[in-house]
Amino acid sequence: QQNVEITVHYAQPVIFKESYDAIAGAFARREPNIRINWVTTPNYEEGMQLILRQAATNLTVDLSYQGFNRLRLFAERGIAQDLMPLLRAEGDPAAMGYSPNILSLAHFGGFQSGLAYAASNPIMYFNADLVRRAGGNPDAMPTDWPGIFQLSQRIRALGGGTEGMWYAWPGDDWMFSALLFGHGGRMLSEDERDIAFAGPEGLGALRLLDRMVKEGGMPNLARDAAQQAFAAGRLGMFFWTTAALRGTMQQVGRNFELRTTVMPVINAERGRLPTGGAAGMLIARDAAKREAAWKFLRFSTSAEGTTLMVQNTGYVPTNQLAIDEPRWLAEFYRQNPLFQAATRQANIMIPWYAFPGANSVRVTQTMVDQQARIVEQRATPEQVLAEMASEVRRLLPRPRG
Amino acid sequence: MASGLRIMALAALGLLFMAPYVWMLAASLKATDELFRAPMALLPESWAAITNYGRVLREVPVGLYLWNGLVMCGGILVFQLLFAIPAGYALAKLRFAGRDWLFGAVMFGLLVPAHVPALPLYMALSAGGWLNTYAALIVPSTISVFAIFLFRQFFRSLPQDLINAARLDGMGEAAIVWRVALPNAWPAATAFAIFSVVAHWNDLFWPLIVTTGHERATPALGVLYFRTEEAGDDFGALMAACTIMTAPLVLAFLLAQRRFVEGISTTGLKG
Amino acid sequence: MTGLELRGIGKAFGQTTVLHKVDLAVRPGEFLALLGPSGCGKSTLMRIVAGIEAPDHGQVLIGGSELTQAHPAARNVAMVFQNYALYPHLTAAQNIAVPLAMRRLSAWQRMPLLGGLLPGARAIRRAIAQDVARVAEPLGLAHLLARKPAQLSGGQRQRVALARAVVRDPSVFLLDEPLSNLDAALRSSTRREIVEIHRRTGAATLYVTHDQAEALTMADRVAVMLAGRILQCGTPREVYEQPADIRVARFLGDPAINLLQAEAGEDGMVRLEGRTTGLRTRQRGPLTLGLRPEALQVAAQGWPARVEAREYLGEAQLLHTRIGPQPIILRVPPGLAEAPLLHLCFDPREALLFGADGARVPALEVQHA
């Protein structure tokens, strides 16, 4: 068999490098004729730019792992390819661990535009020392928001610039989705022609944000600042993605006892959580490269690949076999209890909604900007919801024809 | 006593200015978990300098980055000077049709942010198969309108009779540029050299676009790679990398300083 | 050997007209001094010849070819700037060597490092260094060659500027007050050096100076310029002894010529303060009588004069006196004429007559007064 060389791109090497290296090592033993060149970008955003820029000239990347919410954009621009035929050719997807739930994470543009590689969901990090000093019990943290707020106020009362809680609302709409989905809401209507968040669920989400400030005493911090404050032992509870777990552990070090737990429940029945993470999408057009790239993608999302991924990152597995069969990951979770919080929420994970059309990224920015008004207490949730609704509506693709 | 006051004021201001650097240096000596401890201590509790710097030197090809930086900055600087000095001289001291237009173009060029022509340039380089070469790093920056403007300003203050004398002595305009104008604008040339090198040494935007991988990575890009691939939130090591990459610039500045002190005197002239 | 010719040169700075249709020719091998009061346009004229200032009208011809438009470097003229215009970044030796290096070395050979390695370059550089030393020696610059202009005294700078001009063989020398900052001894030795160089090279020389002694001793001809016009151009003797215009007479001579109100009677006899002067002229009525201080003698009889002041000059003294109401200065040996009241006389052949318009009026007949 002929030697093939493929170029594979992924973002956030800080988080993912070890996992890809491990997978590549295992893959090389299996397919010695396939050589992989790696291209990385610091974050998803630049990864997206890289692929789009290349699309405008000549593509050199054959396989790219992109953030879930960006996949739609590539699908709509005809860069990502439908993977279902390839998958079908190998047999029943579900038997290979690609359950419909998992496939749906990367189902955009009406076809299977990618295969989920790693998934994450928001969790709560907390400083067990502070919780104890404030009279809380680290082993039985509050499971609803009012409880959190009370604990937060008690931690703040410790003084010396200590803050109680911080919720990672800035950046993109992911954490807002968590609040919205937690209420059982959704972003757009079924046919994607109109918004659906302007109802009671959306208002609930924004009110909850408002209460975090009013009742929980949440300070106005940037995300990096919050993370630093947390690492410095000055922040009690920190709500953010499980993906940051490894870095946080490193920063915290021996400063205090770091613990994690699930997100507080909002609506026990309809409440869901958005899924972050990456999916691989196939770009290669050249037949040989395409085949080789597919082989790697398939392997990286197989039970074996997923196991390696989880062991080296802390993400939630995205292969049903790896989740179900204890031989893959049970041992790992026993040894790393901090990583369990995310898996305990895996059952309520749903895809991170990606907006359609050209303005998809802008929509998320608009939502963040609007939330800032609440956090800075410059507007009520009702005002914000109304404006957010009208602005997002304006940015949605106008129905053609 | 006035001079004492002056030095005190300078020292106080200097401390303020140094603060971020002090933090960077201090951080490069600390382990990550010490870094954000609430009452910050300047010196680390447990010295992690060896770990941090060792990690940088071990995990990234520092020498390669520095070499790439040197080639890129050197190449850019040479061409910028080659293009800008004659142009600056012509704009300052020669009268010719179209001069005002050219100066207008310079002023316009000053306004154009690097991002604007970036995409077309990228496409051209890509079409020419130049991506990931030194040429790709150097070529787009070879023209510096900043330099043209700077040299024009400094050359304009040169006494006209100096140039007249040179013409009588048989120098052509090109010879005047290099033999009379430039030697009398050394501080400006040095200032520009420093800025050019600093700007490109630290530039992330363009190298990130035209290079992939370590092979042609510049120092700033190296830091970025180090952060994204290795260090992540290991601030201590990251700051160690920053310190290493910044040090050559600081050294270069210290060496170039003398050029500012050496005043250019116009005592060749009377009146 | 080339000459220099200026035809109808006109120049104005904004509203001020500085040169009015100046015609001037320096013959091949000639040394021509340009003399005129401060601000009359001498330097401007020189700069036009050199090609660093453009005339508004007129033509500059060097060696017969029209070069009004040519680049300074193409004219092959050497110039001492009134303000020296030394290169501040070069040592004295390097300053002097520039015109040679520019002409003898090719562009490649002039390259900083590489140039030295090229064949021939080293030999040429050695030759240049020798030439520099050769001109520096008589100008007393030998021990100053390694200094930069900022480390030189005023006079030393001026000499470097001079050396830079005379180090080569141009077709025309333009020297703008090249000795103004030198002391008497250096000045006279440098004067001799310049004359010697001029003799050797035979280049047409245009020499601006405010020092008449310099102009009169060195020049073949002197051009007297006033307010942008050349009033007279002739040999030193001509301009000094036979000035064509009262302004020329007034400008030449130190102390200045005495100009006295005189009157030509009906008979044409010129009378000064009531006494006849021995001069006769065709004009009638008021005239100006010019008498140089050295033309006057103290005598037993003549015009009675009151001495008002004495100025000691070393080798002579100046007497400020008055004949009637008119002031008159004379130069006499020191120690002479201590009395407060003297009698003055003069040789009418040395007297000059000017009409009301300032033009010279010839004396028809002269008798000893």
Next chain:
Amino acid sequence: MTGLELRGIGKAFGQTTVLHKVDLAVRPGEFLALLGPSGCGKSTLMRIVAGIEAPDHGQVLIGGSELTQAHPAARNVAMVFQNYALYPHLTAAQNIAVPLAMRRLSAWQRMPLLGGLLPGARAIRRAIAQDVARVAEPLGLAHLLARKPAQLSGGQRQRVALARAVVRDPSVFLLDEPLSNLDAALRSSTRREIVEIHRRTGAATLYVTHDQAEALTMADRVAVMLAGRILQCGTPREVYEQPADIRVARFLGDPAINLLQAEAGEDGMVRLEGRTTGLRTRQRGPLTLGLRPEALQVAAQGWPARVEAREYLGEAQLLHTRIGPQPIILRVPPGLAEAPLLHLCFDPREALLFGADGARVPALEVQHA
């Protein structure tokens, strides 16, 4: 009225010692000319007095107070720089006004816009403008006041520099070759103007010039400086007629003094080229005999001299002759002594004698030769 005193001033630039323990006093109201060859240290001394160069040793006293370390502005001296140092961005009038504005207006009143509104400022500015006009007028600058230095001729710039110095009443004037670029007429009128200003203000004045005539006519005393040392300081007559040193004699006088090899016999009689000179001295052996060109006369008998060249000076001529092998220059009226062979004689009272070390040797007895 204040005087100026320099005590043991020493100054070196790197290895070169430029001033060797210079002692010099300018008495209150005195006009002292500093004369010396190019590069001897005159400007450096002036700059030390002004306080813009610091001496390595010694003290500067102005009006009796030690001001060696004082700020230039605190010394209240006015200076004409040899290279003018005009402010290129200011007009002639503004240049001249600077020292007045600095002293008469407060810092607030000097503020660009606001300053004009402050009480009193306008009146003071008017007074300054009047003063500027007052000094500009006699220097012939009245019509040039609105020009910037770049638009002025060399001589005009120099006059602006002079005007800037003389516009105020300092305790000391320092004038460094203030007239070097002026023509004879302007020079003599400006000379008179300076003397007048000096008389009026009575400020001690230190005046550097390379023009002896200037030094001798204007100064109360002349200091002759050579290679960083003051060799003699005395009245013009003293330094010209009774030089203490052969170098002083050689430096003063234009053309320079004739220095001839002579011999004092056993009887002390001084002989020149075999003929007795009428001078007697206590020294024996070879001596140098100094004779100024104007001390020599053409006579019926005396030393036979061959005429080798003649230089025409207008009011006189110079004869370059030789007595035996020794060259000798004399100054005679023009038109005289046309013969190629002459006889020269001199009044022994005007002759100077110098020993082998250059010091003056007194003549004991003098008889007419």
Next chain:
Amino acid sequence: MREPGRRGEALAGWLLTTPAALAFLLLVLAPTLAAVALAFSDYELGQWPPAWIGLENFRELWTDRGFRTSFVNTLVYVGLVAPLSVLGGLGLALLIEGAARGRTLFRAVFFLPVVSLTVAMAAAWQYLLHPTIGPVNAALRMIGVTGPAWLSSSDTVLLSLAAIGIWEGVGFNMVLFMAGLTAIPRELREAALVDGARGGWDRFRLVTWPLLGPTTLFVVTISLIRAVRVFDTVAVLTRGGPNKASEVLLYTMYTEGFTFLRLGYSAAITLVFLAIVLVLMLLQTRVLDRRVHYG
């Protein structure tokens, strides 16, 4: 008026400017025009070919709240940073040049910000200005003041960025001014001393300031341009937030183009940006260049 002798000069002028002009044309002008031409299209990264939509983008700009905020923010930022960094640079240059000791040291200290690596400095600033653990607020707490959330409050974020901008620009300007100071002939300063300029201020007003004219014009122009083009600090420290409080033109341009992928719209912002600054610049050089004294 005839301008004889100028033909050679003109030729030399053209020859000397040709390399620069060609490079400028190829590397700046042509790509810029190409990029700006997109302003009349709906081009999005990855979607080819774009459609020409005339002035549609500009119409949208007119109503875009984000653009307006960004415009005003930029003005405020420029208004703070440009004058303060020019004055600061000048002040430092004079202070240091006049200092009796430690000139080398101080020059280096104040120059350090110029060589700063964005990655490192972003981390440092984030830490120094951290609302709870940062030394700045810690110091404020010591004197009983509760410091604001410098970089995350919409009240202070622009001020903080401006302070950082000044910090970066002052050293830059200082070096330029020092280069300019050396070009002032020593004799003129001496003349000023003799003429009675006692204090530094007198000498400054009389000689230094007027003769620094060309340098000052340069520094002012460059400072304005640098300030108008502020980007790095916004991108790494605040990303325009919170709620666009630190959104500036170039960052808007960047996000519209590269994050939101709307290159056409981004080009329209560029065009408006260029037009505004070009007019300002022309005014400035027309007015100032006239008043500057060149040797």
